[in-house]
Amino acid sequence: MVDNIGADDGCIKEQDRLLPIANVGRIMKQILPPNAKVSKEAKETMQECVSEFIGFVTGEASEKCRKERRKTVNGDDICCAMETLGFDDYADPLRRYLHRYRDLEGDKPNQQKAMNNSSESNSVEQSWSYRNTQQYKNDQGLTSTSANF
Amino acid sequence: MRQPGMYSGMLSGLSGKTGPHSLPLARIKKIMKKSGDDVKMISGEAPIVFSKACELFIEELTRRSWTTTMQGKRRTLHKDDVVSAVVATDIFDFLVNLVSEPPNAADEDAPGGTSDTEH
Numbered sequence: 177m178v179d180n181i182g183a184d185d186g187c188i189k190e191q192d193r194l195l196p197i198a199n200v201g202r203i204m205k206q207i208l209p210p211n212a213k214v215s216k217e218a219k220e221t222m223q224e225c226v227s228e229f230i231g232f233v234t235g236e237a238s239e240k241c242r243k244e245r246r247k248t249v250n251g252d253d254i255c256c257a258m259e260t261l262g263f264d265d266y267a268d269p270l271r272r273y274l275h276r277y278r279d280l281e282g283d284k285p286n287q288q289k290a291m292n293n294s295s296e297s298n299s300v301e302q303s304w305s306y307r308n309t310q311q312y313k314n315d316q317g318l319t320s321t322s323a324n325f
Numbered sequence: 326m327r328q329p330g331m332y333s334g335m336l337s338g339l340s341g342k343t344g345p346h347s348l349p350l351a352r353i354k355k356i357m358k359k360s361g362d363d364v365k366m367i368s369g370e371a372p373i374v375f376s377k378a379c380e381l382f383i384e385e386l387t388r389r390s391w392t393t394t395m396q397g398k399r400r401t402l403h404k405d406d407v408v409s410a411v412v413a414t415d416i417f418d419f420l421v422n423l424v425s426e427p428p429n430a431a432d433e434d435a436p437g438g439t440s441d442t443e444h
Binding site (some may be wrong): 192193194195196199200202204206207208211212213214215219220221222224225226227228229230231232233234235237238239242247248249250251252253255258261262263265266269270272273276277278317 | 326339347348352353354355356357358359360361363364365366367368370371373374376377378379380381382383384386387388390391394400401402404406407409415416419421423424425
């Protein structure tokens with residue numbers, strides 16, 4: 177189904193604006209008792225709410241970056257935005273998740289994967305974000321490859 | 326429908342250890358970009374954090390909605406239950422206008438909404 181919602185940008189199709197209903201429905205079902213059912217309309221409403229949630233938090237994170245004169249929204253910005261907007265309960269689990277992800281990625285910080293993400297960040301942002309990760313690694317007693325500050 | 330797997334494929338190709346994400350990262354990134362003109366660059370980890378955040382969000386909103394469903398002694402979670410949960414929860418204030426809108430976007434399949442298909 178292809179439809180133009182025509183709200184902000186007439187070129188955005190519905191399927192691009194929302195997360196897939198199957199994924200959303202699955203997460204809903206996982207939290208409910210086995211005999212629970214979820215109406216299609218409820219799933220659609222949830223899709224809309226999630227997209228709004230993403231936009232809401234991203235806007236806050238983006239504003240933080242703008243004030244700090246950074247161009248790239250990173251994981252820490254998302255976590256901070258959660259706290260600012262009242263989603264305190266999410267912030268700690270997300271930070272743990274983020275640090276675990278960074279840990280699994282090894283010594284190379286995410287921003288230094290610019291070879292794949294070259295259009296996504298500039299070198300200044302790489303340095304700043306790498307410093308964050310470097311500090312984290314130091315805190316953990318891990319060493320890392322030298323940063324190109 | 327196959328998701329544009331370029332972005333998520335990149336991430337899983339890099340580490341292979343982060344595991345499958347329950348929500349498509351490329352789609353999350355698109356939605357992030359759409360949120361504002363000043364959102365230009367997004368780090369690779371941001372959609373991954375969001376995939377987890379969205380899970381937490383869906384879980385919380387679903388849990389709260391289900392409370393209303395049970396109060397009505399029903400076993401099927403309806404849109405109205407979601408609306409009730411949004412209205413009753415302070416941090417979901419940003420959703421109040423969204424769920425109170427007339428069902429234009431969500432209503433293409435079943436105008437009138439008399440019969441919700443149960444899955």
